[in-house]
Amino acid sequence: MLSESVDVAGSVVSESMGEGRRVAITGMGTVNAAGAGGTAAVAQSLAAGGTTVAPVKAFAVDRSRSRLAAEVDVAVLATLIDQDRGRRLSRVCQLAVAACELAVRDADVSGGTRLGIVVGTEHGDFRSSEEFAAGFLRRGPAGLSPLIFPNTVMNAMASLAAIAIGAKGPCVTLNQPTVAGDLAVARAAALVAAGRAEAVVAGGVDEICEVVYRRLAVMGALSPAQGQGMESCRPHDPAHNGPVAGEGATFLVLEDLESARARGATILAEVVDVAWGGVRARAHGVRSRRIDRDSAVAALIRRHSRSRAGLARCYGAGNGDPGVDDWERALLAHDLDGHATAGVVPPITLAAQFGQHAGLGALRAAAAALDASRGIGPVLVHGIARGGCRTAVVVRPPDARAA
Amino acid sequence: MSDTRTSLARPPRIVVSGLGVVSPFGAGLKTFWNGVSAGACAIKPATLMETEGFRSRLAAEVPADAMAALPASRRRTRADRMALAAASEALADAELVGADRARAALLVGAVGGGMYEGEAWYWDETRSGQRAAGERALRSILPFSHAETLANRLGVSGPRETLVMACASGAASIAMGADLIRAGVVTAALVGGVDALTRICFMGFNALRLLSPEPCRPFDRDRRGMSVGEAAAFLVLEDADRCRERGARIYARLLGAGTTTDAHHVTAPHPGGEGMIRAIRQALEEARMAPSDIGYVNAHGTGTPQNDGTEALALRSVFGDHGVLVSSSKSLIGHTMAAAGSVEAVATVLALQHGLLPPTANLVNVDPEIPFDCIPGEARPAAVAAALSNSFGFGGQNVTLVFGRGDAQ
Numbered sequence: 001m002l003s004e005s006v007d008v009a010g011s012v013v014s015e016s017m018g019e020g021r022r023v024a025i026t027g028m029g030t031v032n033a034a035g036a037g038g039t040a041a042v043a044q045s046l047a048a049g050g051t052t053v054a055p056v057k058a059f060a061v062d063r064s065r066s067r068l069a070a071e072v073d074v075a076v077l078a079t080l081i082d083q084d085r086g087r088r089l090s091r092v093c094q095l096a097v098a099a100c101e102l103a104v105r106d107a108d109v110s111g112g113t114r115l116g117i118v119v120g121t122e123h124g125d126f127r128s129s130e131e132f133a134a135g136f137l138r139r140g141p142a143g144l145s146p147l148i149f150p151n152t153v154m155n156a157m158a159s160l161a162a163i164a165i166g167a168k169g170p171c172v173t174l175n176q177p178t179v180a181g182d183l184a185v186a187r188a189a190a191l192v193a194a195g196r197a198e199a200v201v202a203g204g205v206d207e208i209c210e211v212v213y214r215r216l217a218v219m220g221a222l223s224p225a226q227g228q229g230m231e232s233c234r235p236h237d238p239a240h241n242g243p244v245a246g247e248g249a250t251f252l253v254l255e256d257l258e259s260a261r262a263r264g265a266t267i268l269a270e271v272v273d274v275a276w277g278g279v280r281a282r283a284h285g286v287r288s289r290r291i292d293r294d295s296a297v298a299a300l301i302r303r304h305s306r307s308r309a310g311l312a313r314c315y316g317a318g319n320g321d322p323g324v325d326d327w328e329r330a331l332l333a334h335d336l337d338g339h340a341t342a343g344v345v346p347p348i349t350l351a352a353q354f355g356q357h358a359g360l361g362a363l364r365a366a367a368a369a370l371d372a373s374r375g376i377g378p379v380l381v382h383g384i385a386r387g388g389c390r391t392a393v394v395v396r397p398p399d400a401r402a403a
Numbered sequence: 404m405s406d407t408r409t410s411l412a413r414p415p416r417i418v419v420s421g422l423g424v425v426s427p428f429g430a431g432l433k434t435f436w437n438g439v440s441a442g443a444c445a446i447k448p449a450t451l452m453e454t455e456g457f458r459s460r461l462a463a464e465v466p467a468d469a470m471a472a473l474p475a476s477r478r479r480t481r482a483d484r485m486a487l488a489a490a491s492e493a494l495a496d497a498e499l500v501g502a503d504r505a506r507a508a509l510l511v512g513a514v515g516g517g518m519y520e521g522e523a524w525y526w527d528e529t530r531s532g533q534r535a536a537g538e539r540a541l542r543s544i545l546p547f548s549h550a551e552t553l554a555n556r557l558g559v560s561g562p563r564e565t566l567v568m569a570c571a572s573g574a575a576s577i578a579m580g581a582d583l584i585r586a587g588v589v590t591a592a593l594v595g596g597v598d599a600l601t602r603i604c605f606m607g608f609n610a611l612r613l614l615s616p617e618p619c620r621p622f623d624r625d626r627r628g629m630s631v632g633e634a635a636a637f638l639v640l641e642d643a644d645r646c647r648e649r650g651a652r653i654y655a656r657l658l659g660a661g662t663t664t665d666a667h668h669v670t671a672p673h674p675g676g677e678g679m680i681r682a683i684r685q686a687l688e689e690a691r692m693a694p695s696d697i698g699y700v701n702a703h704g705t706g707t708p709q710n711d712g713t714e715a716l717a718l719r720s721v722f723g724d725h726g727v728l729v730s731s732s733k734s735l736i737g738h739t740m741a742a743a744g745s746v747e748a749v750a751t752v753l754a755l756q757h758g759l760l761p762p763t764a765n766l767v768n769v770d771p772e773i774p775f776d777c778i779p780g781e782a783r784p785a786a787v788a789a790a791l792s793n794s795f796g797f798g799g800q801n802v803t804l805v806f807g808r809g810d811a812q
Binding site: 116137 | 681
């Protein structure tokens with residue numbers, strides 16, 4: 001039996017967006033293990049299904065317990081970032097810049113003081129941090145590179161992407177495990193609804209770098225955790241034994257609905273509700289028997305699941321980590337309380353297709369937006385991470401509410 | 404996109420009801436204010452890392468005895484211990500308990516995370532070529548670890564965010580936490596920033612030749628760079644109505660915030676201060692104030708030739724020559740990175756409360772290009788109704804906050 005707790009969370013732009021501006025999704029861009037491009041490319045890679053998970057190519061893994069990953073094709077990234085920029089930008093910054101450029105091109109928005117950016121990331125540019133420190137350990141102060149150092153600050157991806165797309169509004173980097181991409185989308189919706197920006201490019205980015213991959217494998221944070229069972233990403237499967245690392249960047253363009261309509265933009269979906277909060281848990285821990293009775297996330301899910309339209313689908317954060325998978329199902333089962341239809345519990349997961357990375361949350365939101373563009377909705381994008389950060393984003397077909 | 408900014412529909416109604424600080428002066432708000440108001444400089448020879456061969460050998464460290472006295476377990480990272488102490492003090496100061504605390508938002512500005520301990524492990528393993536002890540430190544190496552630790556230990560379970568916005572992180576946590584209150588999402592928010600010293604940070608600013616060989620001297624003609632520091636500072640922001648309803652003390656009102664990006668260069672500010680000027684003007688617009696309503700500016704004031712010059716340009720553009728009193732807290736406690744915006748916000752709030760403006764230490768010959776009274780040496784008594792706190796960071800991140808006295812209606 002689940003234990004009730006007094007965990008609470010707030011947050012929302014909602015139906016509660018009622019008091020602020022309405023928020024539309026008008027474009028997207030992605031560079032992931034399945035390919036790269038705008039809305040059409042995202043739709044194509046989602047429709048392809050299957051998995052991009054394969055043995056790691058970027059570095060030798062023969063002595064590693066984990067050997068799989070969903071890696072971005074080097075040749076695909078090279079078509080988006082020319083050699084000159086490739087020399088100046090670290091790899092994770094290249095991913096972020098390329099995906100943001102694809103997103104603004106897809107939405108046909110231009111830069112300026114009313115364009116913002118929100119980047120979610122789990123690991124940031126750890127490759128640069130390691131390279132910078134290694135320079136010192138090899139050669140002392142003379143080995144320190146002033147060109148690498150700025151990348152060690154986690155906002156480098158957002159800042160360089162902001163320069164690339166001319167975003168001079170709020171430029172926010174959110175560091176969060178598992179749900180960084182969906183949290184970025186939720187925060188961006190709040191910024192637009194509050195009038196802090198007219199449009200915000202929001203999503204997530206991470207790369208697979210050797211030092212982080214090896215350490216996560218040693219710590220048992222990747223499949224096969226603790227070395228038990230076959231290595232594979234199996235979210236919500238009884239044999240799940242850890243996530244498989246992925247990489248890439250996916251960004252959506254969230255925009256003031258009226259502004260989008262005024263400029264004749266293609267409106268893929270409307271973001272009608274967002275909430276994020278915390279379920280009390282130890283740092284990095286899971287409390288799969290703890291629910292959050294009073295939180296804004298729980299209230300959002302109750303509100304939508306019991307509405308006349310109900311929830312048509314749910315994309316969840318389950319990634320094969322048994323603690324996260326089990327906690328997510330328990331939280332959703334409690335909040336839906338029997339008001340779930342097929343496709344909501346267990347939630348649809350994309351982790352097996354693209355691997356776990358911060359862009360995955362944005363891919364979930366992108367999948368929900370594409371569903372909405374086909375008339376399916378409302379669609380819930382749900383997230384729960386170790387440590388207890390919980391997110392919810394609800395999107396609808398663009399004409400579901402009167403203009 | 405068009406350049407017309409629309410103000411938020413609701414009038415600002417946010418107050419500061421609690422403060423907590425761990426700084427190079429030691430632990431606690433009182434210790435911090437005693438140091439700031441005395442104009443003491445806490446920048447001293449660094450003890451936490453190797454400095455041989457570097458341009459500077461100085462840092463503003465939290466004193467060892469103060470660290471030893473912090474209640475959190477020594478198994479936690481240095482940054483987590485500082486954050487726990489400062490955040491606990493702020494919550495206790497605000498007397499925020501029960502559902503008010505449980506529902507509060509938690510926004511933490513952070514950059515280094517638990518990197519100090521992670522570096523120690525990496526140094527040992529790389530130099531020895533053997534598997535080193537201390538691998539456990541890697542679990543807390545990322546910035547989000549602070550928020551997870553604070554949320555769990557302090558029972559703050561509202562919306563949680565870890566903001567990594569370089570040296571503007573702490574100020575951004577205040578601006579974005581205020582937005583959640585203003586939107587009616589929460590009635591209270593625990594906001595602030597934390598950064599412990601890290602080798603990478605110290606070495607990085609050395610590589611950029613931005614460290615001063617002597618304690619930094621912002622706005623001085625002979626300034627030679629910045630001094631690195633460490634701190635944690637948290638504020639409790641509250642909906643003014645709820646704060647009054649529960650009878651809590653009001654330190655100050657948060658009247659407005661501006662958040663902009665230069666989109667110009669990853670380490671250098673826009674030479675015309677364009678993004679800074681927009682941030683200051685946005686904050687004033689949100690506060691519904693004219694520049695003449697501001698009596699004091701707690702500047703970003705790092706002490707680097709470029710930052711101080713550009714910030715002065717921006718202030719001059721908004722306030723005109725000689726229009727406002729300006730000082731830099733970094734001359735006292737160094738540049739505390741992600742904590743800087745929140746620790747300087749605390750200094751600004753206390754300056755309003757006490758009617759005493761913090762000085763700029765080490766300022767001997769004011770740069771003739773900086774046409775402001777920069778309050779050299781000694782704190783200045785002045786009954787100021789409203790003040791502004793600037794924070795700027797790598798990536799062209801600009802955040803400006805406007806505070807008003809708590810006793811004003």
